[in-house]
Amino acid sequence: MTIPFFGKSIFVPSDIIAAWILSIVLGAILFIYVMNKRKWPLIWEYMRTTNHRKIGTMYILFGVIFFLRAGTDALLIRLQLAQPHAAFWVFQQEKYNELFTTHGTMMIFFVAMPLLIGLMNVAVPLQIGARDLAFPFLNAVSFWLFLAGAILFNMSFFFNSAPNAGWTGYAPLSTDTFTPSVGNDYFVFSLQVSGLGTIFTAINMIVTIVRHRAPGMRLTRMPLFSWATLITSFLILIAFSVLSMGLYLLMFDRMFGTGFFSGDTGNPVYWQHLFWIFGHPEVYILALPAFGIFSDIISTFSKKRIFGYPAMVLSIILIGFLGFMVWAHHMFTVGLGPMANTFFAITTMLIAVPTGIKVFNWLFTMRGGVVKITTPMLFALGFIPTFVMGGVTGVMLSVAAANFQYHDTHFVVAHFHYTIIGSTILGIFAGIYFWYPKVTGKVLDEKLGKWHFWLFIIGFHLTFLPMHVTGLQGMPRRVYTYQWGDDLFALNLTSTIGAFLMGSSMLFVGWNLYKTHKHGKKVGNDPWDGRTLEWTVQSPSQENTFEPMPIVKEMDPFWYAKVSGEKLRTTNNTRPAPISVNTILPFCIAFSLSIMSLGMIYTWYLLAVLGGASAFLLFIVRSLTDERKAYDLKEGHSNE
Amino acid sequence: MKNILIRIRLLVFACLLTGCDISVLDPQSKTADNQAFLISFSFALMMIVLIIVFLLMTRFVWKYRETEHNKNTIPKDIKGNKKLELTWTILPILLLTVLAVPTIAVTYNQSATTPKATTQDDAIHIDVTAQQFFWTFTYGNGKESTNELVIPENKSIVFHLKSTDVIHSFWIPSLGGKTDVLPEKELVYKIDNPKKGTYDGKCAEFCGVNHTKMRFTARVVSEETYQKWLTK
Amino acid sequence: MNEQAALFKDKQLGFLIYLFVESVMFATLFATYIIFTPAPSSPRPIDVFEAKSVILSSVFLLSSSGTLIFAEKGLNVRESKQNLTGLGITLLLGLIFLGLEIHEFYKYVQEGNGLTVNVFMSAFYVLVGLHAAHVTFGSGWMILLLIQYKTMKQSYQLYTEKQRIFQYYWHFVDVIWVFIIILVYLPYLL
Structure with a gap:
């Protein structure tokens, strides 16, 4: 569609116009709702909060919103691929390339990451007996940086310049020579901003877990989700730093004429190294927390402690460690030579060992237990076979010479959806159903939850199982169509139908949220007969938790206290809690950085300088209004 | 087996x-x-x-x-x-x-290697040039063909792969796995003993707008037909 | 338990982890520099680098770590004068280093060796430039500290913590500079 704009006429694709109209309508409805219900104070409260549960809730809320957006991308992809030579709406060629780029990038960075970090925010402090994260202010900064990055990324689409080089942004395609539009600049800056937030979260989690555990909560008694969070945070520290520098170099290539990844003397494969040194650990950053969630859930609903706890912890550590030594298995076909290919094939196979240990330990946790199939448990039970299927195709992919055939085909697409949806997304759903009472005080409806699960899991296998075959049949990734002669029609149509089943399962989530909100009853502290400390605090958790502070003498302390019929011993002599404040500064910092990013993206350097300067000014304000100052003077350490 | x-x-x-x-x-x-x-x-x-x-x-x-029987039992703890x-x-x-x-x-x-590592005398060497969005094949005698690869059966075929722009990937599913085609470095990939037939070839590394259409046909023919075709 | 001390230890640990993050970032840039240097086209590092300017700027930056330790001693015993002098000199040294750094970059550009001349120069600028940005940030930080010290609207202990955290940062930036000398300049000046 052509639209007149200041005397010029600009071509705008109809999907973007549709998106604008939809957003404006939804925005107006939301605005009217907020006006009528007088929710402004609530919004203002959340904008200024530093409380871990509230920030966690916001992470989850926005994660779900972006999940719907990226999920819509997936459905559009499937519609375009439903039959040979299809021409669905506008999604061919460049439009299709933008579609899978935004789908991938958003699912990884703005869906899976925030949802996991949201659950960590909600659950980890409660699990270990911390009164908040170690740095509440920084936690708010992390959240707003994530949101700023995500919104920045979404803006690109609304201005008809979505990134189009794939979520892997392979150079030289991603350099300005081959993709001159601002789309990939959006990619660079939005990931940079949100990545910074992720790094801060990792630091926060580590300090919280290392220094804020309840008395007696030794590391060897810590719930596995907290363990997974700890190891994941270490992975983030390294992986996201490397990504950040990769993007930094790519920014120079795109904007300032350097040639690290392109040109005569540049090295495109170096980008791949940097990207996968980030990218492969990232896979474990997504998977490990999910493993932790499942460990806690399986143990809770089998009424048994986790089988082989030390092995479970060790395998998390081992997976995290090996995760850094396998990145080049994404690059078997770039000609690193036989030595490197063999080395990375072997290290990749090795990861199967600790993963296998975990799977069998989960299974044996159920043995001899009383397995209660609630919705969270159902997701855990769906996870085991699904993830193992992704795991075995992972081992198949590690066979380097066979990988020459699988690489960059739909076989790989099937594999990583099996692992990431199989672990991360199922884990997130399980975690949301499990900890929902700690966020809202109500348990989600079980019947609708089960509908959600079955539709989702059946749709999932229907979508991705056929892709193994289409891949071997010769269908590369990232193609927008295929031919009748390719013999791919039936399988692709099956995938499309499956994708819509998965999509429809989300309607049940919406219905469930509504129903629970309207008719759900308040539950007590411990709706699931839980084992760990989070079930001792009020639902929803209050701002002053653990007063008095429980003393931990064994793992799963709450469970054993219940079994022996005694109350957990408590103490009032504890380390000082982190200081919570209400402040709009984190929001402003993130806002300034997005203004700076916009300035950089469109090379309006004045705007960039303004944004940057305002960010620095806010740092200064932050330093001068340190929340500890008030606390400090109150404590009576006055200035002598 | x-x-x-x-x-x-x-x-x-x-x-x-x-x-x-x-x-x-x-x-x-x-x-x-x-x-x-x-x-x-x-x-x-x-x-x-x-x-x-x-x-x-x-x-x-x-x-x-969980059943009505065991509902209220507390299972025995097993540490491992x-x-x-x-x-x-x-x-x-x-x-x-x-x-x-x-x-x-x-x-x-x-595994694909860099050029100097492979020298096999009876092999047939073909230069493959990938470019957005087509393939050019250059044969020993200088003959060139676009999007159509012709090779003789039962020989070792050595492909010398080079790109003029972004990264592509050379793939004929029926004849062998893929090898990336890089702009800055020539890679060599060998396919042994292909059988007669016509096969689809495609670019397997996302390379831009018309990545999907970057396909070619690989015809494996008898030695005579090959020689004839070369001089045509 | 001293409540403030516990909270400070949180901050200390958090900041040290942050410095670890920074070191991973710099390590990536060092790797980039080593991979791309020397570039196939001119200039070579030998044509560009000058021992004199490297030594001069190193003297200023590295000695600033010493003056900062001197300031810290004053801070510990509440010798206001010693602390202020130490901090002041550190700031001055940092600024001189920055001036020299800007001069060095300016000279290179004047000689026609800008950011985009070849991939070696690019790798050099993105690494050393990022370090210079750190020194700039540190200098701003120091000015802020000096203001807070002068006005002292918080307890002495809380201020002490702030200066401590800054010290970790400044020493870290110095250590990075040592690596820059060893990995960036030295192999091509010897």
């Missing part, structure tokens, strides 16, 4: 779809044959793992499900079991070792 493997893969994939051949699993060259063997072999090994997990899980969930845990540490290692041997052997043979 190999027959069994072929039967396994036919069996499994036959359930998934009836009637059509899966090009990668219906190899038309020695190179692709080795790869198909690895695929089937690893698939068979992994099916063992998968079946064990499925059986254990079904059994445990069924046997230990050294023997069992060692079993599922060592068995996978053994399984992977079995898999690693052929993996290393074939990978060593087939």
Whole structure:
């Protein structure tokens, strides 16, 4: 569609116009709702909060919103691929390339990451007996940086310049020579901003877990989700730093004429190294927390402690460690030579060992237990076979010479959806159903939850199982169509139908949220007969938790206290809690950085300088209004 | 051994779809044959793992499900079991070792290399130039063809791959795995003993707007036809 | 338990982890520099680098770590004068280093060796430039500290913590500079 704009006429694709109209309508409805219900104070409260549960809730809320957006991308992809030579709406060629780029990038960075970090925010402090994260202010900064990055990324689409080089942004395609539009600049800056937030979260989690555990909560008694969070945070520290520098170099290539990844003397494969040194650990950053969630859930609903706890912890550590030594298995076909290919094939196979240990330990946790199939448990039970299927195709992919055939085909697409949806997304759903009472005080409806699960899991296998075959049949990734002669029609149509089943399962989530909100009853502290400390605090958790502070003498302390019929011993002599404040500064910092990013993206350097300067000014304000100052003077350490 | 493997893969994939051949699993060259063997072999090994997990899980969930009887019982705590845990540490290692041997052997043979490493006299050398969004093949006598590759049967064919712009990937599923085509570095990939026939070739690395359309045809012909075609 | 001390230890640990993050980032840039240097086209590092300017700027930056330790001693014993002098001199040294750095870059550009001349120069500028940005940030930080010290609207202990955290940062930036000398300049000046 052509639209007149200041005397010029600009071509705008109809999907973007549709998106604008939809957003404006939804925005107006939301605005009217907020006006009528007088929710402004609530919004203002959340904008200024530093409380871990509230920030966690916001992470989850926005994660779900972006999940719907990226999920819509997936459905559009499937519609375009439903039959040979299809021409669905506008999604061919460049439009299709933008579609899978935004789908991938958003699912990884703005869906899976925030949802996991949201659950960590909600659950980890409660699990270990911390009164908040170690740095509440920084936690708010992390959240707003994530949101700023995500919104920045979404803006690109609304201005008809979505990134189009794939979520892997392979150079030289991603350099300005081959993709001159601002789309990939959006990619660079939005990931940079949100990545910074992720790094801060990792630091926060580590300090919280290392220094804020309840008395007696030794590391060897810590719930596995907290363990997974700890190891994941270490992975983030390294992986996201490397990504950040990769993007930094790519920014120079795109904007300032350097040639690290392109040109005569540049090295495109170096980008791949940097990207996968980030990218492969990232896979474990997504998977490990999910493993932790499942460990806690399986143990809770089998009424048994986790089988082989030390092995479970060790395998998390081992997976995290090996995760850094396998990145080049994404690059078997770039000609690193036989030595490197063999080395990375072997290290990749090795990861199967600790993963296998975990799977069998989960299974044996159920043995001899009383397995209660609630919705969270159902997701855990769906996870085991699904993830193992992704795991075995992972081992198949590690066979380097066979990988020459699988690489960059739909076989790989099937594999990583099996692992990431199989672990991360199922884990997130399980975690949301499990900890929902700690966020809202109500348990989600079980019947609708089960509908959600079955539709989702059946749709999932229907979508991705056929892709193994289409891949071997010769269908590369990232193609927008295929031919009748390719013999791919039936399988692709099956995938499309499956994708819509998965999509429809989300309607049940919406219905469930509504129903629970309207008719759900308040539950007590411990709706699931839980084992760990989070079930001792009020639902929803209050701002002053653990007063008095429980003393931990064994793992799963709450469970054993219940079994022996005694109350957990408590103490009032504890380390000082982190200081919570209400402040709009984190929001402003993130806002300034997005203004700076916009300035950089469109090379309006004045705007960039303004944004940057305002960010620095806010740092200064932050330093001068340190929340500890008030606390400090109150404590009576006055200035002598 | 190999027959069994072929039967396994036919069996499994036959359930998934009836009637059509899966090009990668219906190899038309020695190179692709080795790869198909690895695929089937690893698939068979992994099916063992998968079946064990499925059986254990079904059994445990069924046997230990919550019923009216056990609803209020508190199960005995089991911290772990050294023997069992060692079993599922060592068995996978053994399984992977079995898999690693052929993996290393074939990978060593087939990995793409840089030019100087390969000099085989009786091989046929073809320059492959990838460009957004077409393929150019240059033969020994200087003949060029676009999007159509013609090679003789039962020979070793050495492809010299080079891109003029972004990264592409050279792939003929029936004849062998892919090799990336890089702008800054020439890579060499060898396909041994292709059988007569016409096969699809495609770009397998996302390379821009018309990546989807960057396809070519590979015709494997008899030696005479090849010679004739070269001089045409 | 001293409540403030516990909270400070949180901050200390958090900041040290942050410095670890920074070191991973710099390590990536060092790797980039080593991979791309020397570039196939001119200029070579030998044509560009000058021992004199490197030594001069190193003297200023590295000695600033010493003056900062001197300031810290004053801070510990509440010798206001010693602390202020130490901090002041550190700031001055940092600024001189920055001036020299800007001069060095300016000279290179004047000689026609800008950011985009070849991939070696690019790798050099993105690494050393990022370090210079750190020194700039540190200098701003120091000015802020000086203001807070002068006005002292918080307890002495809380201020002490702030200066401590800054010290970790400044020493870290110095250590990075040592690596820059060893990995960037030295192999091509010897």
